[in-house]
Amino acid sequence: MIGTLLFLVPALVFAPLLFGLDFSDMSSGAQILISALLGTGIPCWIVYHIRKKKTNIGSFNLSIENPRIIPLIVLVAIPLNLGIAGPLIELVPMTDFFREMIREMVLEMGSDQGLLMFIALVIAAPILEELIFRGIMLDGLLRIYSPTKAVIVSSLLFGLVHLNPAQFVGGALVGGFMGWVYVHTRSVLATILIHASFNLTAFAESYFIDVEEAIDMSYAEVLGGWTNYVLVVLGSIVVTLGCVFLLDKEFKKPPRALQL
Numbered sequence: 215m216i217g218t219l220l221f222l223v224p225a226l227v228f229a230p231l232l233f234g235l236d237f238s239d240m241s242s243g244a245q246i247l248i249s250a251l252l253g254t255g256i257p258c259w260i261v262y263h264i265r266k267k268k269t270n271i272g273s274f275n276l277s278i279e280n281p282r283i284i285p286l287i288v289l290v291a292i293p294l295n296l297g298i299a300g301p302l303i304e305l306v307p308m309t310d311f312f313r314e315m316i317r318e319m320v321l322e323m324g325s326d327q328g329l330l331m332f333i334a335l336v337i338a339a340p341i342l343e344e345l346i347f348r349g350i351m352l353d354g355l356l357r358i359y360s361p362t363k364a365v366i367v368s369s370l371l372f373g374l375v376h377l378n379p380a381q382f383v384g385g386a387l388v389g390g391f392m393g394w395v396y397v398h399t400r401s402v403l404a405t406i407l408i409h410a411s412f413n414l415t416a417f418a419e420s421y422f423i424d425v426e427e428a429i430d431m432s433y434a435e436v437l438g439g440w441t442n443y444v445l446v447v448l449g450s451i452v453v454t455l456g457c458v459f460l461l462d463k464e465f466k467k468p469p470r471a472l473q474l
Contacts, residue, residue, distance in 0.1 A: 278403055290391070297448075298451065306383055336414045
């Protein structure tokens with residue numbers, strides 16, 4: 215109940231605000247940056263104060279107790295995006311509206327406005343969204359539900375809030391992984407790093423592919439054929455599972471203070 219409330223409050227407050235603004239004369243980079251700051255920053259401020267008032271919790275855990283997990287959580291975001299989320303997204307029907315929106319956004323990444331897009335996607339969005347979805351929402355859900363149920367609910371809501379089918383798949387997928395990491399670490403900084411790495415991978419893709427052609431191609435064609443597609447998917451699955459296995463081992467180790 216608390217988690218649902220914390221999700222609905224920002225959605226109801228900011229949606230009218232954002233849709234009421236005229237972004238027609240702005241670049242996609244500026245639009246996304248402003249949307250991140252207003253559409254996520256304002257809700258973050260509101261739900262933070264709601265939580266502080268109801269629970270007297272006024273801080274977030276922005277530390278990582280076990281630094282050995284850092285390279286693993288950063289590394290797993292790459293194959294999770296390229297070889298798992300990418301193929302899955304292709305299976306989701308997409309309207310012309312969303313296809314054109316993604317086309318403009320990706321083209322913007324490689325333009326002179328790329329810096330604004332980078333700030334919005336790799337810095338602002340990961341920080342603000344993780345404070346809300348893991349630092350507040352998931353943290354609240356974990357107090358009343360089992361870890362599995364809490365992670366599923368928060369990851370699905372994280373996917374839904376992106377408001378388009380393609381980002382729902384990627385959002386729910388990486389949201390589930392970030393939720394699992396948060397359950398074991400209670401570190402918002404850890405999930406911010408994962409989120410930023412996931413978005414950075416997508417951002418970097420725009421500099422290595424011809425977006426104008428790729429947007430109308432299958433994922434196999436973008437990768438250069440079915441052989442490359444299979445290798446990328448299988449390699450991504452192996453790397454992801456390997457990182458998850460190593461992370462699980464790290465999570466099961468006792469805190470340093472308790473080790474003999």
